[in-house]
Amino acid sequence: MILSPGRAPLALWRAVYRGAVPSLDGSCREAVEAGAATVAAILRKGEAVYGINTGFGKLAQVRIADADLATLQRNIVLSHAAGVGENLPADVVRLVLALKLGSLARGASGVRWAVIEMLAACLQRGLLPAIPAQGSVGASGDLAPLAHMTAALMGVGEFLGEGEASAALTRHGMEPLVLGPKEGLALLNGTQVSTALALAGLFEAERAYASALVTGALSTDAAKGSDGPFDPRIHALRGHRGQAEAAASLRALMDGSAIRASHRVDDPRVQDPYCLRCQPQVMGACLDILRQAAATLEIEANGVSDNPLVFSAESEVISGGNFHAEPVAFAADTIAMAICEIGSLAERRITLLTDPVLSGLPAFLTPRPGLNSGFMIPQVTAAALVAENRQRAMPASVDSIPTSANQEDHVSMATHGARRLLPMAGNLRAILGIEYLAAAQGCDFHAPLRSSPKLEQARGILRACVPTLEEDRHMAPDMHAATELIAIGALAELTEVSL
Template sequence: MAVIRSDRPLDWRQVAAVAAGEPLELSADARARIAAAHVLVEQIVERGIRAYGVNTGVGALCDVIVSPSEQRTLSRNILMSHAVGVGTPLGVAETRAIMAAALNNFAHGHSGIRLAVAEQLVALLDADCLPEVPAFGSVGYLSHMAHIALVCIGEGHARYRGERLSGREALQRLGLEPLVLDAKEGLSLVNGTPCVTGLAALALARAARLLDWTDAVAAMSFENLRGQLAAFDAESLALRISPGLNVVGERMRGALAESGILAAAVGRRTQDPLSMRTIPHVHGAARDVLSATAEVVNRELASITDNPIVAGTPEAPRVYSQAHAVGASIALAMDSLATAIAQVAAMAERRLDRLVNPLVSGLPAFLAEPGGTCSGFMIAQYTAASLVAQNRRLAMPASLDGGITSGLQEDHLCHATPAALKALEIVDNAGRIVAVELLAASQAYDLQTLDAARAPYTDSLWRGVRSLVPTYRDDRPLAEDMALAFRMIADTEPPPLPNPGKMRPAAAGVVGHTGYATAGEANPTAAHLPDAAGRDLQSAA
């Protein structure tokens, strides 16, 4: 089902859908806006109106005039000099997300590229012939988009059907010719915030799914540790004003309904440890951050982030050369989301530690077979603790890194793209931590001595795990089980909750500007998707 960029901007869910493999189409009106903006650039060139990056150099060279005969050379050279990425290339989803966000930005009609340039990017997406984009470089966005644009002119490298090809050969395989860039096109292709915005949309999708799984796995640990259900009392939780908190409370009540284990534990303790009784508070706070981040990303997708921006009419073209390409708001949002997910994962590790500690769990030490020859989940908890520490280091705010570039011309930097990249890394680390907790909670069920039934929901989770891996008896490398559990969390949704009520946290790709969806709401590739204002965003089969 194609995602269509029409007269409305894409929202983050649609970008995430394209990242996951859905094709992207430009509607007739989007194509018309792109073409009209190029006419404005042609008029700027013809009339000799000074415009940054059109007939001047870039960065600290902004006052150096570039003659009309040199403007194509300037566009090409911008790609060459800005393609300075280093490190392992981005994954397929990350690259597709950036390309989708770039096309969304061009479709606003203020970039000035020719329609042929946008069509070249659409063709690469449609064929899943993806430029090779090193993950690190520059201080924000320039290098990533430069590597993508290189393939459009027959340079750089691309991946196509498992092969690494030169940009020229990749275009030949698709029956396309390398582009010769016109004035401003080189700068338009590398400028703006599509890089961080695409990555941010992907981070939202992965974080939303992770939070659903974390609620589910936390319910398993809570049941195994025989917590007090009063922690999820609806009247009590309603006293704290937090949409996320109250939704998580409802989810926990649904997940643990009809638990014989918890029924037998009622009144055994006055209070559970914080890693158990604050599940709604911590998980709910992260959902509130997710909601706020979704708003920022949707606003960014609705914004024009070029420098310069072309506007006006062919008779009276205008150029705005300000700082819309600076991603301060989205950098701060990514730092916030990263910290929220790191905190949720840190608490998951604390529940895991309680499961493997016989002093508090009432279960065999480290959930291992008795006799001293088996270590069970002892060292798996080490791995989780190590990932928590790594997340703590990663959660330091990228948006405060600062720096000075381009001969003092660019003397304040927000590091938005690094903020998104580390948020994605934290989400992956968190998924691995929760995967270990999922395995440990399943093992704990196998070792329970209490003759009482699991809740139907947690029983379904346990059965799902056991369909993948048997009970662990130190009979195989535990890392293999952990990898399977991580893929289960990263690639699939947890089972739907029984009777979730009118509100539930939305699954990956469904969260809108509130962060929550009503029961039965459409999935991210459904025919109509609401944008941040609740209006339909058009998609089509």
């Protein structure tokens, strides 16, 4: 897998998150070395340029002597490594390194080729810096977390699973990185941490979305719901792409269901509740905004977001604000809303299935209600997780707070907004795992009638590890097993969804 700076597709970043290690397209070396040469030429001229021979932020007016330039870059890394909290997961850190590599390799950051080689070597060896998750406001980039990343490359701090950074580099036959002019700032400035977290949330939401189509279809069959609302003519009249595609997926999943066929003529119900009937409208809207977020994040992943930027052709260095992560913040907010709504709709279907008045099934999906509680409390758990996701889904992008003595007086909060996505996605997987169990149990009551081939495949995957609930038993292991099937994509593979 080749990482071409500025041209990497979403599929590459998805693969990196899932464990792939990309190789950098070496044709970018000329642009990188031109950028470094431009920085060297400016220094020879003695010009004052922000971040190269000046202080940072509110201290930008302080001129730094040539003899202190190496110390300046080291100091900014160590002073900015002020993150707190748990370390970012390894999958996210791998993305951070790959994103930073792709950005610096565009040649607009003024770093030497040695910096590119260091990042690439860490990726290839699986050396992932320990990066505390909290401490960035999403402008001037992700300063604190990227400082921890850079410090590890310098032999300060730790690598995940490797311990102390200097010793880890030695074990891998690598020398600590010694920073040249501007290189500390180039490594610290940028949106790579917020973007990595948002991409991770996107990829987990993508898998959960596809899984929710399957659990939603299975719930529809368990409730003997109608597939009429999935008729393509309905959705063509409205015109939303996601809605039409969601309806098509649901139709395909239910195609050939004997359960559905059994009540096509004599069912007295005129309309199903919204959680069944309006699946295309809700899930389609979620798909549309996930795609919008994906488009934004693909652009951001390929962009250059540090400051100042080097334009070699004109021998200029220009200070700007590409480090402001507002696009990422908006993308993270929309992903959070989609995650929240997918779970909210699923919980309503769980509730429908456990209510005998609505579903026509035994109360709480147990053959002997009263003696047994069945799915009574798993539904409560799903409701609790939905409430938690609703609280987390409030927009983060509107919550700016001034920093750096009001030099950085408007920030994006993108990193905070993106960091919540993985826990939210974990909640969603658990909700869908509960629905998976409840829907399969509901269909069991319709035996000997069988669902569609695809939905029977979904039931078979579950029943291979979780038997039908005949009497009350320890529910947590069942829920864990079903949630793990959602997490690994066992259901997502049954329907095609493309961002």
